[in-house]
Amino acid sequence: MSIIKMFQSKFKNRQASYMMVTILAMLESCSGEGAANIDDVVTLFRKFYKTRIENDKLPEKNDRDMANVDSMSLQQIKSLVLRNPVHHLNGLIIYDSNQGLLRFKKEIANQLNGSTKRELRMVAYQNLYGYYKSLDTYQITTKDLADLPIGYAVSAKDISLLSKQNQMKGIHPIQNDSFKAVIILCTIGGEQHPNEWLDHEKTLLKYYLESRTGAEGKKVYNENLSTNRSISNSLQDGYPLYVFVREQKGELFHYEGKFLYKQLVTEDDGDMYFELESEKGEEISNGSIPDVSKEEILKALEEFDLTKRNTPDWIDWDKKKRQKYAILFKNKIYPPKYIVKMATGINVGLFSGGEQTNSYLTKRGFEIIALNNELPGDVKDILGHIYKYIKSKGFNYELSFIQNFLLSLKTKPFLILAGISGTGKTKMVELFAEAVGATTLNGRYNLIPVRPDWNDSTDLLGYSNLQGEFVPGKLTQIIFAAQSNSKYPYFICLDEMNLARVEYYFSEFLSIMESRKSINGVITSAPITVNGLKDIITFPENLYVIGTVNMDETTHPFSRKVLDRANTLEFSEIDLSNFPEQSVEKQKVMLIENDILRSEFLTLKDCYAGNEDFIKEKVKILGEINEILMPSGLSIGYRIRDEFSIYLFYNKRWSLLSEDKAIDYQIMQKILPRIHGSSMGVEDILKELEQFLSSKYPMSKRKIEFMLRRFSEDGFTSFWL
Structure with missing residues (x-):
């Protein structure tokens, strides 16, 4: 039986108000261990009845002792409390005469926290209401x-x-x-x-x-x-x-x-x-939070994990815009004010800025971190800033392309930028990162040129030298830096990533990326195995990898394993008459925290509830495309379905691209790069897709027309130029 039911079963047998008033007095004056000085309880007990008289209400029934509270001494009231409510609450509270303490029994005290104290207080007042409603017209x-x-x-x-x-x-x-x-x-x-x-x-x-x-x-x-x-x-x-x-x-x-x-x-x-x-x-009578030990706060953290963390009300609590701070303890985060409330039984809403609560916790050895919860309305402002920043550097990209770039990164932290040499792919990555505060100077933007002789991951992850010492690779160094500064995004540009076979040097990393999952509000992955490295490293939730590729005789084609795991953005339409604008206002770097880019949904089930109709409608389009692809063995898997839907959901939530344009981008980036070959089946697929796409998806339609022309002229076609 819960402690609330235990007290309720006692209260319902009330003959007077005394049991409820005693419990209220104990809750107001007890320590974190559930003990209250008997004299403090008696003082509060008497105050309750005197206040009723001052407020023109009867203190008790005429035949009860407390009806004459003004004529009773504190010693008389103490005797009353001990012989009446304490006696009737036997089994729940005990009186320690040696120390002069009223205590909740140990099994009760162990369950008392801010939440149960609040509930017990409400039950006491409910029973007081039931008792007094026959005494006074006005409650x-x-x-x-x-x-x-x-x-x-x-x-x-x-x-x-x-x-x-x-x-x-x-x-x-x-x-x-x-x-x-x-x-x-x-x-x-x-x-x-x-x-x-x-x-x-x-x-x-x-x-x-x-x-x-x-x-x-x-x-x-x-x-x-x-x-x-x-x-x-x-x-x-x-x-x-x-x-x-x-x-x-x-x-x-x-x-x-x-x-x-x-x-x-x-x-x-x-x-x-x-x-x-x-x-x-x-x-809070003294204007401060009641003093409790570090052990009481640790008890509250444990109680939060057991009773709150995975309940619907508390899942993703740290993403709510009004949450500004968190306790970081053993790689978990906790809501500071709620934890203090659980530990002390006091609502700390008075301290709305969080500073007093934070100081209270840091003095007891707990680490406080700041949260950054961007409002959805801010996304358009941030995108507008990125667009203007890149333009101020002399590079012109459509705003829709910038929007697509951000949506793709938020859907999956791995992008491929494809196009002929000199179209600004590498510069695009650098300027996007720079616009949000990630630069080579602060170490949050890193360019890693891929070498043709890479045939495993040691150049990226590291190796043990002849002396047995581990020499970290560039990627490992960046992962360590990102993990130690999780508040801000880190960007890696793998330049000309297909000069070597991607599957040789990057396949382990691609597999680890697919193991990402959210644990206690933090996205983590399976550990990355690095020979010689004793530390465990995982894919950080604030790391974004963008590869640039040229498709010519010096490079290697991509397998479907790689293409299925990325959005492929194409740089192919070049306007040589597009000159830099001289009048563009210089833009400052905006320091953007990771939440704006961080993946909120890792699989379709994470965003499905409440959005079923929208997602089913979009997956239906994908299903019709899949029917066309199936005869040639190019069927779409669950990974593409999930990322296609998540991308469109983010776009809908932020109202960025038109729905048709968003779908057009996804067909271009997730479907068409997988189609290549010289068989007649490939030509048939492209012709059917051309008819299916119609004029609603002009980018994809133009690309298919290009691929069909190429097939007609060369007997072979692919997405790549």
């Missing part, structure tokens, strides 16, 4: 609001009595001669208004405006409605927003604290919501 007054404890339970009817408004409403402005405020009743994930927390610490609330249903069943919003305006005007007029939340309809609402109006947001579908931010979180 909440304006006096209560002055110092209302977090977790306090109310019903919609209680708030309606206070505000004198319909209890079906969610927004309740209250104003009299001496008091002005707004009470907000929020149902998380409600049917009409799917309100939600925007962060795991529950300090940012997405709360939909009051609306009416229009003629076509669509919600109609009026931000000038008096109730809606009472929220948006609260900040400038200086009155508080008291927020009460429940997780589902039919439950009581629990007090979450005072909130501040931040902004009004209109979603793409026209729905409108307020973004509200917690003013203080839970009250």
